[in-house]
Amino acid sequence: MELWFSEPHTKNVKLSIRVNRQLYSGESEFQRIDVFESPEFGRFLTLDGYMMLTEKDEFIYHEMMVHVPLAVHPNVKNVLVIGAGDGGVVRELVRYDTIEHIDMVEIDPMVVQVCREYLPFTTTGLDDPRVSIRYEDGLKFVRRCEDAYDLIIVDSTDPFGPGEGLFTKEFYGSCYKALHADGIMVNQHESPFYDEDVAAMQRTHARIVQSFPLSRLYQAHIPTYPSGHWLFGFASKKYHPLRDLREAEWNARRLSCRYYTTTLHKGAFYLPAYVEEMLVDVEPEC
Numbered sequence: 001m002e003l004w005f006s007e008p009h010t011k012n013v014k015l016s017i018r019v020n021r022q023l024y025s026g027e028s029e030f031q032r033i034d035v036f037e038s039p040e041f042g043r044f045l046t047l048d049g050y051m052m053l054t055e056k057d058e059f060i061y062h063e064m065m066v067h068v069p070l071a072v073h074p075n076v077k078n079v080l081v082i083g084a085g086d087g088g089v090v091r092e093l094v095r096y097d098t099i100e101h102i103d104m105v106e107i108d109p110m111v112v113q114v115c116r117e118y119l120p121f122t123t124t125g126l127d128d129p130r131v132s133i134r135y136e137d138g139l140k141f142v143r144r145c146e147d148a149y150d151l152i153i154v155d156s157t158d159p160f161g162p163g164e165g166l167f168t169k170e171f172y173g174s175c176y177k178a179l180h181a182d183g184i185m186v187n188q189h190e191s192p193f194y195d196e197d198v199a200a201m202q203r204t205h206a207r208i209v210q211s212f213p214l215s216r217l218y219q220a221h222i223p224t225y226p227s228g229h230w231l232f233g234f235a236s237k238k239y240h241p242l243r244d245l246r247e248a249e250w251n252a253r254r255l256s257c258r259y260y261t262t263t264l265h266k267g268a269f270y271l272p273a274y275v276e277e278m279l280v281d282v283e284p285e286c
Helices: 058-070 088-093 109-118 138-143 162-168 171-180 195-209 248-251 264-270 273-279
Strands: 003-008 013-018 020-027 034-039 042-047 049-056 078-083 101-105 129-135 149-155 179-188 214-222 229-236
Touching: 003 042, 013 034, 013 179, 020 109, 034 109, 042 109, 049 179, 058 088, 058 149, 058 179, 058 214, 058 229, 058 264, 078 088, 078 138, 088 101, 088 149, 101 138, 109 179, 138 171, 171 179, 171 195, 179 195, 195 214, 195 229, 195 273, 214 264, 214 273
Parallel strands: 078 101, 078 149, 101 129, 149 179
Antiparallel strands: 003 013, 020 034, 034 042, 042 049, 179 229, 214 229
16 A cells, blocks of 8 residues: 655645655644655655655755855854754754854744654754754744844744744834844745745735845745745845855855855845746835
8 A cells, every 4th residue: 555645735736755654643732743754755744734844855945044144144143043843944053153042932842852853864953052942932032032133044834824923024023123233034935936825925025025124035946845946035134145145255164065055045046037027016126
């Protein structure tokens, strides 16, 4: 008997992955958590039936969330990570010895527990002494912060369920307030490919543009995410993601990445024409 995991991407499209076995299934206060093992993608995590990461391609997402802003901002010492219970973002952050402190705010402690047990390839940085894990609502946490962080990374789930509050104008305004005068915020921005996702992407970007003086989107190819074409948001009080790229300085760190390079960094901000057309009414010229 064959076992398959299937996730609908639209009413007419779904992603199906052959599964060897289900390693874990449980229900937290917030969501259903499942871990599967597959011959093609290795172990993978789903929340409420939606793909969060796979062992084979998670490095793409996490490297693009972390190394893009770190190659631009010259002095990141204090970082706030919202969500990211799988630990992948923190794993990439702790590779920088210049970072002094990382607050990771995750609403669901069970996600962290399950990932520690079944997905150790993403959780290796969670025990770094610079990391403080706080189990609470990210929106409520950031409301209390002011002028506290150099970088905020919003590694949220999709804009419904537990992650819904992390896509509001209030939330992005609170992030702006929580950043230093030269702070950067990076967020996952959904896919621009399927019609069902476009409205959410445009709405999110419009709200960020209202809060930050500089906001740009960049892209990556992530095979197991809807359409494979995925966007990230770069919002800043001061730094431009291309004009302020410190290419030589970042390369001098000699960090070994499987996806990110400073050359790719530059290309990632040059979006396809169909995506640029979607942003005409919400993204100002910078």
